[in-house]
Amino acid sequence: MRQEHQHYHADLEAVDDRRLNPSQAADLDSVINRSRRQVLKGGLALAAFGLFAGMLPGCQRSPGTPTAAPLMGFSGVAAQTSAKFDQVLVADGYTARPFFSWGDAVLDSAPAWLDDASQDWQAQLLQAGDNHDGMHFFPFEEAPNEHGLLVINHEYINPTLHTNGFTFTELDDGRRQRPVDQVRKEQAAHGVSVLEIRRDANGHWQRVPGSRLHRRISALTPMAIRGPLAGDPRMRTASDPSGTEILGTLNNCSMGVTPWGTYLTCEENFHNYFVNRNAVDHATRPTHQRYGIGQGQHSAYYAWESVDRRFDATPDPTQDHLGYVNEPHRFGWVVEIDPFDPDSKPIKRTAMGRLGRECAVVSLGDDGRMAVYSGDDARGEYVWKFVPDARHDLANPQASRNLLDSGTLYAARFDEDGTGRWLPLIWGENGLTPDNGFADQQDVLLNARGAADQLGATPMDRPEWVAVHPDSREVYVSLTNNHERGSRFPLDAANPRPDNQHGQIVRWREAGADPAAIHFEWDVFLLAGDQPGALDAAGQPLPDNLIGSVQGDIFSSPDGLAFDAAGRLWIQTDSDEQAAHTVNTGCNQLLCADPQTREVRRFLVGPRGAEITGITWTPDYRTLWINIQHPGISYPASDGHSRPRSTTLVITHDQGKVIGS
Ligand code: FEO
Numbered sequence: 029m030r031q032e033h034q035h036y037h038a039d040l041e042a043v044d045d046r047r048l049n050p051s052q053a054a055d056l057d058s059v060i061n062r063s064r065r066q067v068l069k070g071g072l073a074l075a076a077f078g079l080f081a082g083m084l085p086g087c088q089r090s091p092g093t094p095t096a097a098p099l100m101g102f103s104g105v106a107a108q109t110s111a112k113f114d115q116v117l118v119a120d121g122y123t124a125r126p127f128f129s130w131g132d133a134v135l136d137s138a139p140a141w142l143d144d145a146s147q148d149w150q151a152q153l154l155q156a157g158d159n160h161d162g163m164h165f166f167p168f169e170e171a172p173n174e175h176g177l178l179v180i181n182h183e184y185i186n187p188t189l190h191t192n193g194f195t196f197t198e199l200d201d202g203r204r205q206r207p208v209d210q211v212r213k214e215q216a217a218h219g220v221s222v223l224e225i226r227r228d229a230n231g232h233w234q235r236v237p238g239s240r241l242h243r244r245i246s247a248l249t250p251m252a253i254r255g256p257l258a259g260d261p262r263m264r265t266a267s268d269p270s271g272t273e274i275l276g277t278l279n280n281c282s283m284g285v286t287p288w289g290t291y292l293t294c295e296e297n298f299h300n301y302f303v304n305r306n307a308v309d310h311a312t313r314p315t316h317q318r319y320g321i322g323q324g325q326h327s328a329y330y331a332w333e334s335v336d337r338r339f340d341a342t343p344d345p346t347q348d349h350l351g352y353v354n355e356p357h358r359f360g361w362v363v364e365i366d367p368f369d370p371d372s373k374p375i376k377r378t379a380m381g382r383l384g385r386e387c388a389v390v391s392l393g394d395d396g397r398m399a400v401y402s403g404d405d406a407r408g409e410y411v412w413k414f415v416p417d418a419r420h421d422l423a424n425p426q427a428s429r430n431l432l433d434s435g436t437l438y439a440a441r442f443d444e445d446g447t448g449r450w451l452p453l454i455w456g457e458n459g460l461t462p463d464n465g466f467a468d469q470q471d472v473l474l475n476a477r478g479a480a481d482q483l484g485a486t487p488m489d490r491p492e493w494v495a496v497h498p499d500s501r502e503v504y505v506s507l508t509n510n511h512e513r514g515s516r517f518p519l520d521a522a523n524p525r526p527d528n529q530h531g532q533i534v535r536w537r538e539a540g541a542d543p544a545a546i547h548f549e550w551d552v553f554l555l556a557g558d559q560p561g562a563l564d565a566a567g568q569p570l571p572d573n574l575i576g577s578v579q580g581d582i583f584s585s586p587d588g589l590a591f592d593a594a595g596r597l598w599i600q601t602d603s604d605e606q607a608a609h610t611v612n613t614g615c616n617q618l619l620c621a622d623p624q625t626r627e628v629r630r631f632l633v634g635p636r637g638a639e640i641t642g643i644t645w646t647p648d649y650r651t652l653w654i655n656i657q658h659p660g661i662s663y664p665a666s667d668g669h670s671r672p673r674s675t676t677l678v679i680t681h682d683q684g685k686v687i688g689s
């Protein structure tokens with residue numbers, strides 16, 4: 029028996045890369061109700077899609093009016109290539125402040141965080157989780173730019189969650205045993221934080237003490253199942269024989285927001301949490317095999333199954349009970365959360381399909397038809413959209429509460445001539461039949477990846493975030509990188525570089541700007557990477573596959589992507605800045621791009637070891653929040669302590685300008 033502590037971050041990145049608010053108590057209800065009415069009127073929806081700011085006093089521009097002034101009014105900052113860079117550098121005239129870090133209080137009863145990481149799982153359940161990722165600011169109607177809810181995903185956990193890192197005890201049979209107190213704390217550090225926040229008299233954003241809206245959702249929170257797989261035998265487990273309730277959400281990466289004012293959190297690399305030790309059985313289950321569920325005699329990445337049986341998906345043929353072979357079916361979904369109702373049960377929407385789902389971004393047409401776009405972040409996976417059967421009625425948004433329970437799921441095919449087609453995942457059509465392993469639509473949804481293989485969708489270079497232009501509805505997707513392009517996956521027009529280390533951004537225009545269209549036209553917006561003639565660390569010319577098409581400031585590995593109301597495209601990066609190919613792009617960063625001119629300008633650089641992810645604004649776009657995820661060296665968190673920890677930054681211009689203008 030051997031005990032081992034792990035402190036490093038590099039492996040976690042590798043895992044990510046695997047393929048496969050009673051100060052107000054008396055009148056709070058009326059505030060919520062008014063904010064809800066704003067939702068009902070569609071105001072919040074418009075804010076979500078970036079149109080609201082255009083209608084606010086002080087903003088000259090209305091949606092659809094071309095801007096005369098250049099989109100970007102800031103000076104770009106330099107790339108930071110030093111291995112010792114441990115700061116946040118932001119454009120001149122702007123200030124970035126740490127706002128919300130792992131361990132900060134969410135619930136009022138949370139104990140103050142201790143930087144020796146000695147606190148237990150019950151404390152963690154009341155505090156901010158780890159690895160802040162996608163997030164959204166839901167404004168309150170009465171003071172939308174000064175008061176609202178900040179909802180933040182906590183994607184996974186770092187070894188710094190514990191005083192001395194993760195503890196694994198290696199057993200004689202090769203399995204790894206975990207201490208139960210560590211596992212519980214890790215489960216508690218996953219999920220979502222809902223935080224009521226407000227600007228104080230000095231203009232600083234603060235958590236509102238005493239709010240009943242503060243909430244922590246974790247890997248231990250009961251959730252409902254809706255849609256075609258609710259109660260389905262394939263969703264049943266020993267602890268949920270009815271297949272109607274799931275404990276928790278995992279690996280919440282990016283997100284989306286609905287026009288009816290709810291938050292969609294997405295379950296990305298859920299496969300890392302499960303193991304099926306029966307290799308023969310594993311190979312017969314596409315819902316395990318095609319999704320990268322761990323197999324063989326070894327343990328899952330965090331070995332939670334050593335103390336929590338439901339993470340062991342190995343069937344037990346000697347016993348006549350359900351076991352947990354279906355537990356991996358219960359993750360990989362879009363989870364809908366009503367942030368305005370702290371007592372509401374989160375809902376897993378199975379009609380939208382099961383993916384390593386990065387995001388769920390809504391595009392709303394004039395006639396109420398909508399699409400929800402998603403990336404599936406693994407090498408060679410697909411770009412997706414879900415089109416609900418029913419239209420969203422702006423005059424009656426509450427009627428859309430269950431809109432995501434029926435509709436058509438599509439995977440994208442990008443053809444060489446710049447056209448493309450959405451391929452519907454409909455059981456019984458185009459080979460989605462029993463002969464090919466699909467007994468019914470539920471099989472199609474559980475193995476959406478396999479169904480898209482059958483349909484001939486285009487394997488992409490790790491599809492991450494999607495962003496929809498506020499005026500044109502043009503859709504952009506970040507393809508972060510894929511070193512197996514040109515070897516395991518053939519080159520194509522949308523994924524044109526072999527050994528693609530830097531990634532690209534692809535965009536498309538739906539026919540008639542209709543989110544529900546079947547046909548689209550697409551082009552490559554940019555290839556990330558160095559500029560022609562660039563040299564490596566030894567002064568030698570870089571190989572062609574590292575040369576990009578970026579006009580302006582270079583970067584590697586686009587990931588987070590979002591438009592503001594003026595149509596600036598904001599790009600966040602998640603590159604390995606220890607790698608040789610990032611010698612010139614350096615630490616991860618936030619950049620801004622002009623979709624028309626294609627110019628890219630660097631707005632912010634983060635500390636070494638961190639990914640920049642998650643982005644949201646106040647409706648006036650004068651306050652910006654982003655996340656510094658898993659900083660590698662010391663970085664000042666919200667209280668100035670030095671244990672590296674994921675942190676939400678709040679960014680404002682010193683004279684209160686619109687961010688980036
Ligand atoms: Fe969690 Fe694909 O990033």
Ligand code: CA
Nearest residue numbers: 044183639657
């Ligand atoms: Ca990440």
Ligand code: CA
Nearest residue numbers: 281492587588
């Ligand atoms: Ca990401």
Ligand code: CA
Nearest residue numbers: 492508587602
């Ligand atoms: Ca990433």
